[in-house]
Amino acid sequence: MRIILLGAPGAGKGTVAELLTDRFGISQISTGDILRGAVKAGTDLGAAAEGYMKRGELVPDSLILGIMENRLLQDDCREGFILDGFPRTIAQAESLKKMLGILALKIDAVVNLEVPVDVIIRRLSSRRTCSNPACQAIYNIYTKPSRMEGICDKCGSPTIQRDDETEEAIKQRLATYAEKTAPLIDYYKNDPAFISVPSLRPEPVIDAILSIVDR
Ligand code: ADP
Ligand code: ZN
Numbered sequence: 001m002r003i004i005l006l007g008a009p010g011a012g013k014g015t016v017a018e019l020l021t022d023r024f025g026i027s028q029i030s031t032g033d034i035l036r037g038a039v040k041a042g043t044d045l046g047a048a049a050e051g052y053m054k055r056g057e058l059v060p061d062s063l064i065l066g067i068m069e070n071r072l073l074q075d076d077c078r079e080g081f082i083l084d085g086f087p088r089t090i091a092q093a094e095s096l097k098k099m100l101g102i103l104a105l106k107i108d109a110v111v112n113l114e115v116p117v118d119v120i121i122r123r124l125s126s127r128r129t130c131s132n133p134a135c136q137a138i139y140n141i142y143t144k145p146s147r148m149e150g151i152c153d154k155c156g157s158p159t160i161q162r163d164d165e166t167e168e169a170i171k172q173r174l175a176t177y178a179e180k181t182a183p184l185i186d187y188y189k190n191d192p193a194f195i196s197v198p199s200l201r202p203e204p205v206i207d208a209i210l211s212i213v214d215r
Contacts, residue, residue, distance in 0.1 A: 001108050001213060002082075003020065003080075003110075003209065003213075004188075005017060005111050006113065007199065008174060008177045010115070010119075010120040011113040012115065013113060016111075016199070017030065017082045020082050026080035027082070029083050029086065032085045034071070039053070045063060053164060054163045055164075055172060056171075058180055061091050064092060068095075088180065089181065089184075093184055093187055107191075107193055108212075109193050110193050110194045114197065120174070124165055124170045126141045127162070128150075132155050135155045135157065137154050137155075139159055146159055
């Protein structure tokens with residue numbers, strides 16, 4: 001099974017992808033996770049991507065396409081994959097179409113996750129991460145607060161907002177989404193595999209995906 005997840009930052013792509021992975025044992029390919037891993041590992045790719053990510057801008061298509069061309073050829077992708085965070089521009093979607101054509105693969109579902117913008121801002125701005133690099137525990141000030149405000153339960157270090165989760169960066173990420181990524185909805189909307197579903201909770205999204213994949 002091959003699935004593309006579309007949606008704004010904070011729409012729940014990662015959560016839905018994880019549930020699908022557990023259910024079907026196919027790989028989740030998250031370009032955001034790949035890039036964060038590269039930044040942490042201090043690779044050339046990480047160094048090239050870091051500034052864009054901090055500012056909430058998109059990393060240049062050429063870097064992303066290099067990652068994806070390799071990733072789709074890995075063995076685990078033969079069983080299928082869930083694309084979480086790619087494509088994010090029309091140019092990336094055109095390149096994906098070419099790559100899939102060469103590999104003779106078809107996408108089973110293109111799923112747009114719909115979430116009102118106020119919910120998105122609340123989700124993104126409520127996350128806190130432990131500042132201790134060896135800990136990095138994640139909290140949410142509404143749904144999973146630390147016992148003492150601003151202090152990590154596990155190690156006592158201060159909890160902070162990630163660079164790209166400050167109000168400034170969130171605004172930039174949403175503006176980037178509206179300009180560069182939202183046009184993908186029009187790009188895919190006449191594809192028979194396209195569906196658009198409310199994403200306030202993940203379970204109904206999974207059900208909607210299953211109904212399109214089975215038919
Ligand atoms: P979110 O969807 O919550 O913004 P991601 O984890 O998907 O977060 O991505 C984090 C950052 O990584 C993005 O803000 C962007 O800078 C970069 N990134 C991830 N995927 C892509 C992509 N397909 N094209 C360009 N930049 C990307
Ligand atoms: Zn900690």
